[in-house]
Amino acid sequence: MSLYQRLLVPVDGSIPSVRGLDEAIRLARLTGGSIHLVHVLDQLAFVAGLEGYSVDVFGILQDAGREILKKMKERVDAAGVPVTTFLSEPLPGRVCDVVGAQVERVRADIVVLGTHGRRGIGRLVIGSDAEQILRTSVVPVLLVRGESPPEAAVR
Numbered sequence: 001m002s003l004y005q006r007l008l009v010p011v012d013g014s015i016p017s018v019r020g021l022d023e024a025i026r027l028a029r030l031t032g033g034s035i036h037l038v039h040v041l042d043q044l045a046f047v048a049g050l051e052g053y054s055v056d057v058f059g060i061l062q063d064a065g066r067e068i069l070k071k072m073k074e075r076v077d078a079a080g081v082p083v084t085t086f087l088s089e090p091l092p093g094r095v096c097d098v099v100g101a102q103v104e105r106v107r108a109d110i111v112v113l114g115t116h117g118r119r120g121i122g123r124l125v126i127g128s129d130a131e132q133i134l135r136t137s138v139v140p141v142l143l144v145r146g147e148s149p150p151e152a153a154v155r
Contacts (some may be wrong), residue, residue: 005033006095008108010099010133012039013068016146020074022115022146025079027112036106037072039065040098046091058090096132103139112142 009024011017021037028035041061069085076083084106088098103111115130134141 004109007128014112020144028081037085040088097128114146
């Protein structure tokens with residue numbers, strides 16, 4: 001059996017996310033592995049959207065998350081790689097905690113994710129989910145820089 005049979009891939013539809021998925025597809029094809037896609041609903045957007053608005057922010061986030069997972073799954077299906085998906089609830093905590101729980105649940109061998117590659121003040125101000133996943137993961141993490149043409153983004 002090959003080393004990386006179960007690849008967990010966090011996705012958000014961004015260019016770096018698509019680049020990470022494409023790398024995971026290549027790796028899964030080489031190893032005969034499968035991909036587990038994870039989309040984490042942004043709890044901060046959910047909470048911020050509740051203040052003074054009657055808009056169903058949670059529903060909007062869920063719909064957007066489902067659409068991202070659908071498009072990313074279609075990309076994996078087209079490559080002939082087995083794929084499953086998971087859409088999180090907007091729970092308190094960090095993205096890395098949801099990813100870590102999914103690593104355990106599916107017994108992933110590796111996490112593959114795209115990163116914006118922010119440096120300096122941009123990383124300090126915005127933070128980095130990729131960095132937190134890297135620091136807390138109990139399995140290897142492959143980070144893929146997200147430099148590619150704008151048409152790669154899934155919206």
